[in-house]
Amino acid sequence: MKTYDKSISRLQAAKQHLAGGVASSLRASMKPVPLYAESAKGARIRDVDGNEYIDYLLAYGPLILGHSHDGLNASVNQAMHSGYAFGLQHDGEIELANLLAQVLPCADKVSLSGSGTEAVMLALRLSRAFTGKTKIVRFHGHYHGWSDSIFTSFPSSGMSQQASEAEASRVPPGTFGQSANSLEDIILLPWNDPAALESLLRSRGDEIAAVITEPVMCNSGCIQPLPGYLELIRKLTEEQQIVMIMDEVITGFRLGLGGAHERFGILPDLVVIGKAMGGGIAISAVAGKAEIMQLVDDGKVSHLGTLNGNCISTAAAIATISHLAQDNGAVYGRMEELFNGFADGIRSLLGKHGIAGVVNQIGPVMHMMFIDAAEVNDFDTFNQRDSARYARFAELMLEEGVLLRPNGLWYISTAHHKRDIEETLDAMDRALARMRS
Ligand SMILES: Cc1ncc(COP(=O)(O)O)c(C=O)c1O
Structure with a gap:
């Protein structure tokens, strides 16, 4: 039986001056306690109590190369010796921008x-400035x-009611302290619902600046787009002169070098x-068509940030992307094969233990849920999962030496190998047996 005494006392100590005891609210939900990490390498992480885990949390997604990757360390170290951030321009920005233009089709x-x-x-x-319109369409889940x-209650619920136009303006804020007015330009739609999309975009296209979508609904069940659905978004947005934004913060550099x-x-x-763009060092980007990005060139749209493009983050992104690109992106095939087999292994274990569940997986990201349904292809069905049961399962897996995100989303990295997967399936076999009893 593992103990977490040091993490428990660290949390108490943290709460004295660190609001909530954690640095990002979501992390507080981990049971039995938000763990304190001591060190990590590759696919393994160790907490301050000396417990070791195979890691599928991966810092909520960025660690596509695993923890403390030697090549990434070397690049970041080298960059640090020339300076962290200059507030001036430097070659790393040019190199990274060129690299992104090379690997991302858009x-x-x-x-x-x-x-x-x-x-x-x-x-x-950018979308509002480009179109001269204000409304933004986003999707439940x-x-x-x-x-x-854009922050609304997460994962947002009440989809069917909200879908009606009369209700669409009443988008629920995601947190106390958020003015209800801040969401007045947001229109919430059910995702993977071609009729709802078509009806809204055809009737209100002249008000809508952008449709923003995750290409796979990774944040709620790792649900894939229906065949033709993303194409429909593309077609309708083009017709109505609406900007189509694909939010690839999770899928970028994860579903392939050129993203989803x-x-x-x-x-x-x-x-x-x-996320994965920097391999665990903070960096993000908007990539897009010249005629829209031109607004930044012209200075019409302000894009600010003291540490934007700092030397550490550009070095990390260049190293991460270059590593992923080696041998024509061969790592993606390996990760995909590994996780396909893993997902099948989990499905067999659920069958063996007679536990109803669904595993939705695409490449190196998957969602496992306990639910009495043959498949989960929409947000309403996803909301019927037994999340309390899954949180209990994640706790049992911790005891078995496997670190999971308590909401069911799993990531793997290039540092995960077959033996990690086998060890995890053995651990899961024991955890599911304990759950059943
Ligand atoms: C799809 C998607 N978009 C945007 C974000 C926000 O990214 P960040 O947490 O880096 O601000 C996240 C974070 O999980 C995400 O999953």
């Missing part, structure tokens, strides 16, 4: 920021960061990337 030009939230803010601003302009838009063969107007 990228004529890019703008660099520090987090996914900031990059989404810029994408929305998607997440686009925590800025007041390359994988699905869709060319959005703007793409937002973050």
